[in-house]
Amino acid sequence: MHQSILVFRNFRYLKWAAAVIALSVVLYWFHEPAVGIPNGGTWLGYALGGFGAILIGWLMWFGIRKRRYGGGGAPVEDWLSAHVYLGLALIFVATLHTGFQFGWNVHTVAYVLMMIVIVSGVFGMFAYLRVPELMTNNRRGTTLVQMMHEISDLDAACREAALALGDEINQIVLAAAQNTRIGGGVVRQLSGDDPACPTRDANSTVRHLADHAPPGQAEGFRVLLGLLARKEELLARARRDVRYKAILDIWLYFHVPLSFALLGALIAHIVAVFFYW
Amino acid sequence: MQERVTVAIVGSGPAGLSAAGRAAASGVSHVLLEQRDHISDTIYKYQKGKLVMATPDVLPLRSELTFKLGAREDVLGTWGKQISDLKVNVRFNSEVTAISGEKGDFTLKLSDGTTLAAEYVVFAIGLQGNIRLLGVPGQERDWVQYQLDDPDEYSDETIVVVGAGDAGIENALALTKQNNVVILNRGGEFARIKQGNLTAITTAIEKNQLECIYSATTVRVDDDGIAVKTPEGETKVKCDRIIARLGALPPRKFVEACGINFPSSDPSSLPELSAQYESNVPGLYVIGALAGYPLIKQAMNQGYEVVEYIQGNQLKPADEPLLEQKFAKIPGNRTVSEVLAYIQESIPLLSGLTTLQLREFMLDSEVHAPRGGDIIFERNDYTNSFYSIVDGGVNIQIDADDENKIVALGQGTFFGEMGLLSGRRRTATVMANTPSLLIETPRRSMIKLVNSVESVKRVMDEVAVGRQIQTYIAPNIPLADLEDLIHTIRVEKFDQGEVLFHEGDEGDCLYLIQRGSVTVSREIGGKEAVISYVPAGNYVGEMALVSNAPRSATIRAAVAVEALRLDGVPFRALMTRNEAVRQAIEMRYRGRVLENIETTEQPEAGGLIQFLVDQGLGEATDVLLIDEALCVRCDNCEKACAETHQGTSRLNREAGPTYQTIHVPTSCRHCEHPHCMVDCPPDALRRNANGEVYITDSCIGCGNCERNCPYGVIHMAAKPPNKPGLLQWLLLGRGPGPGQAVTGKWGPDSKKASGGPKKAVKCDMCKDVKGGPACVRACPTGAALRVEPSEFFKVVSQGL
Structure with missing residues (x-):
């Protein structure tokens, strides 16, 4: 019904980016430096470098633009689509600017930082394309908060079901209710799982005990196991939800700070070029 | 001996206070009757510190009492001081239970058993109504309350909520967060409440978040709790607070019992009053919110004016300068009352209005004086005001593709009623065809008028029906040709979810949706599946009429719907008589058949439509x-x-x-x-x-x-x-x-965080x-x- 930012406006910004890339490549192809091999110091080198620097500044301006809510101008969707394609075009512009000359110096640091930023952006783009649908399917029309409420209702029901089943079961169920966690540190969030999940432990212990339960308690165990299984399934879904949200967010923790690092390195690169030539 | 006064004023809200203040100031013997032990109960119950607004700013205040924007406490404090300075004769705790007699000699029966004689009675009782009390001993204790402003104010209390209506349930649920709540239900189950509340309360009871005592009647309130009778006998529920939500008796009932007429049963209809606020019962006056003036300033002005009128003084209403200003555009330098008379004479629709209604109507309305060729509104605008032509005329462009197809309207007619009825975009562009004088009335005032004046409703309905047929079904056909069809048309109302007709029914009529929208559904694989959605301004039911077959689908109201029911016999006759109509209907028929096939092939689309309709x-x-x-x-x-x-x-x-x-x-x-x-x-x-x-x-x-x-x-x-x-x-x-x-x-500095x-x-x-x-x-x-x-x-x- 409506389209992703990549197809947006019938690939308008892909066409722009393609034009930038084509122009850079063609110029580079026919460019004969007056002295030596192609590098940043020729007229084309300065042109590509200047354009690349402006492009970086413009790409970073996106962070400001998306937080400026009033007023006219192009919608953020236009900006993001252009940000993605022109960001990718920057690979060509900057690489041709270097003339393929790399070394252990501040210039190459700027280049490498730029590439890491672009790669993190590519990751983000894939996350944005893929994860929303997974997240929606996983939620099945509810929200994380509703899942949490349901889990806490199940906890109460489990404890009630456990009352007639003896102290050991009660303690296991209580521990499962009190110690089960959703989310946590970055790694835990991204894994979408808790290897030591108290509810899972409780479920397997109770299942084991159920096999040796006196016949009078069979029905009680059946009810409790049903509740625990339902809770485990919900926990898995809630953790998956947290995982998806973490994937949608995590790359920005690299993309944005490294952009600022890139900006610093870029300034150092420009200053170095002009003062120590 | 029975007390005797010239004016008895019932209710001490802004209107009543102002009336009593004027009576006291001009030495008229009076009594101000208030059923509570304080003045202005509605404002008294505003939450603490709430600002009371003094709008509209342009309206001058005419009262012995002052009023300006301020906190609830300040406003009430000022009034309290002013009425004691004026030596107003107030009787608190005096509810009027019945009124008998006639102008010059009314007898008012009060709740304490005493009676009172008055020559005139002014009703200023507002719209809040009389809140039903528990009706048992101890009901006046200060921890028995009849409303709940902020549930978060209370914590760790045991609270008994009496009354299992929507208000009681909402209060009880809100209080369970921080308190121990018991709800008393007079019945054995929850009946007549919103579906959402029913689900919420049953879940809460199941989860033991609150306790419900069924079939419970209250017996008395003791020092430490409430005595309750249940089928098992009398028990005592200990509690810290009782909140009784037993509803209110609408004030209109009481006023009607005194003989005052309301033109229709619609809740928004207003009592019939003269220009001097006198009702159809001579000597009985109605002012303030109950008379249709919900703003404090209006009510205070009327309090002042009504006492002047009772004394026989002629007085220009306080809104006179506003009307003068509004009429300044009208050529001829006429006075306000001359202009009003002229308007009423020119526009038959407004002839049934009382002077008071007409003044109110004009206060809300705008006067426009367009030149010939000026556009009044354009097709697809979303305005929903209503226009009456006092002078001149307009051209209506009925065809979007051909701006030369026009219908002309002249003096005394009206237009814009279709947007008002359907709530949808304008269906035509309208422009003045000569220098004209138009009145533009906002939607709300028009609705109020339609519900209050029977003649307005009748004329509006008649004209609107004909115009809708012309617009949506039979363009270019003169009304005369449609007469036998129009005579058979009935306006039918359907609640949300109600069925207009079922699949398989005999098809004997066509429905033109005038307001709201409907879904079209068919039985597919044993389940009712929605196949399309039809908004206002369209008709349904033509398939059965064209094909002479039973209904091919079920039509259900997606929201509250008003539809014109067009009888099949005269409609078929019209189709035979008129080739253009027949072709248009058949074209629509073929389109529908195609559409039905398309949507039946993709059930997920129907599911989505159903879902979105369910979401309102x-x-x-x-x-x-x-x-x-x-x-x-x-x-x-x-x-x-x-x-x-x-x-x-x-x-x-x-x-x-x-x-x-x-x-x-x-x-x-x-x-x-x-x-x-x-x-x-x-x-x-x-x-x-x-x-x-x-x-x-x-x-x-x-x-x-x-x-x-x-x-x-x-x-x-x-x-x-x-x-x-x-x-x-x-x-x-x-x-x-x-x-x-x-x-x-x-955040703001907490010390001044007002x-x-x-x-x-x-x-x-x-x-x-x-x-x-x-x-x-x-x-x-x-x-x-x-x-x-x-x-x-x-x-x-x-x-x-």
Whole structure:
């Protein structure tokens, strides 16, 4: 019904980016430096470098633009689509600017930082394309908060079901209710799982005990196991939800700070070029 | 001996106080009867510190009492002092239970058993009604209360809620968060309550969040609790507080019992009054909110005026200068009453109005004097005002493709009623054909008038029916040719979910949807599946008439619907007589057949339509949807909303249901007939030409719209303090970031945190922001989209 930012406006910004890339490549192809091999110091080198620097500044301006809510101008969707394609075009512009000359110096640091930023952006783009649908399917029309409420209702029901089943079961169920966690540190969030999940432990212990339960308690165990299984399934879904949200967010923790690092390195690169030539 | 006065004033709200103040000041013997032990109970019950607004600013105040914007306490304090200075004769705790007699000799029976004689009686009892008390000994204890302002005020108490209606249940549920709650239900189950409340209360009882005692009647209130009789015998429920929500007796009942006529049973209809506020019973006067004047200033002016009229003094109403100003455009230098007489003489529709109604009508209306050729409104505008032609005439362009096809209307006629009825866009462009004089009346005033004056309703209905037939079914056919059809037409009303006709029924008529919208569904695989959606301005039922077969589908009201029922016999006759009509209907028929096949082939589209209709989109004109397959959950839409609207977001992205990947967030739908507009005292809710429903600055913060909105998209908020700029936040970390509330360490100084007055806020579709809705513009992935449901449903049925 409506389209992703990549197809947006019938690939308008892909066409722009393609034009930038084509122009850079063609110029580079026919460019004969007056002295030596192609590098940043020729007229084309300065042109590509200047354009690349402006492009970086413009790409970073996106962070400001998306937080400026009033007023006219192009919608953020236009900006993001252009940000993605022109960001990718920057690979060509900057690489041709270097003339393929790399070394252990501040210039190459700027280049490498730029590439890491672009790669993190590519990751983000894939996350944005893929994860929303997974997240929606996983939620099945509810929200994380509703899942949490349901889990806490199940906890109460489990404890009630456990009352007639003896102290050991009660303690296991209580521990499962009190110690089960959703989310946590970055790694835990991204894994979408808790290897030591108290509810899972409780479920397997109770299942084991159920096999040796006196016949009078069979029905009680059946009810409790049903509740625990339902809770485990919900926990898995809630953790998956947290995982998806973490994937949608995590790359920005690299993309944005490294952009600022890139900006610093870029300034150092420009200053170095002009003062120590 | 029985006390005898000239004027008995019932009710000590602003109107009653002002009347009593004037009576005292001019030495008229009087009594002010108040059923409570304090004045102005409605204002008295406002929450602490609530600002009482003094709108409209332009209306001069005419009263012995003063009134200006201020906190509830100050307003009541000032009035209390002023009435004692004026030596007003007030009798508290005096409820009037019956009135008998006639002008010059009325007898008022009071609740304490005494009687009182009065020559004139003024009703100033407002609309709150008499709250039903427990009716058992001990009901007056101070921990027995009859309303609940803020449930969070109470914690760790045992609270008994008496009454299992919606109000009682809502209070009980809100109190369970911090208290131990027992609800008393007189019946054996919960009946006659909203579905949502029923689910919530049964779940809460199942989860032991609160206790419910069924079949319980209260016996008495003791020092430490309440005695209750149940089928098992009498028990005592110990508690710290009792909240009784037993409803109120509407004041209208009492007034009607005194012989005062209301023209219709519609709740918005007003009593018939003379220009001097006298009812059909001579000597009985009605002023204030009950008479249709909900604002304090209007009520106070009427209190003053009514006492003057009773004394036989002629007095120009306080609104005279306003009308003078309004009529300044009218050539000929006539006085206000001359102009009013001229208007009434020129426009037959208004001839049945009393002078008072006409004045009120003109106060709300605008006078326009267009030159020939000036456009009044254009096709597809979203305005819904109503126009009457005092002088001159207009041309209506009925055909969108041919601007030469026109219908001319002359002096005394009216137009614009179709938008009023359907709540939809204008169906034609209208322009003045000669220098004219027009009256433009806002929707609310017109609805009030239609419900209050029978003759207006009749004329409106008759003309509207004919025009709708001409517009939607039989263009270019003179009304005379349609007469035998029009005579058989009935307006039928259907509640949401009600069926107009079933699949397989005999087809004996056609329905033209005048208001609301319907879904078309068929039985597919044993289940009813929705196949399409039909909005107002269209007809259904033509298939059976054309094909002579039983109904091929079920038509169900998506929201409250008003439809014109066109009888099959005269309609078939019209089709035989008129080739153009027959062709148009047959074309529609073929289109429907095709559409039915298309949608039957994609059941998921029908599912989506059904889902959206269930979410109330059937009455929406513009709704925010989120495609969750694209939404990256960044909440930039909410932040954008908050930033463009003084820091408060009017939308909640995550809340709200989802079907497949279509999510309906909690945000305004700009309904065709907005529920929020129904009861707005200052008429602050408006709709502009593009369809946005918004709130003007005249909002008095009463909260009616918040309560009336079924979708929970209006809330009350004070204007937050200013924030530092974006770059300051980005570079220096100053202040809260975009979309974050100004609270916590950035919040206002708690010592002076009185906050401004709280006013209603809602989505205004960013009508004042360049480029349109900020939520949509700020969405980086294009997941947020605003759609017009009727257009969207068309897209859906043609395939996603």
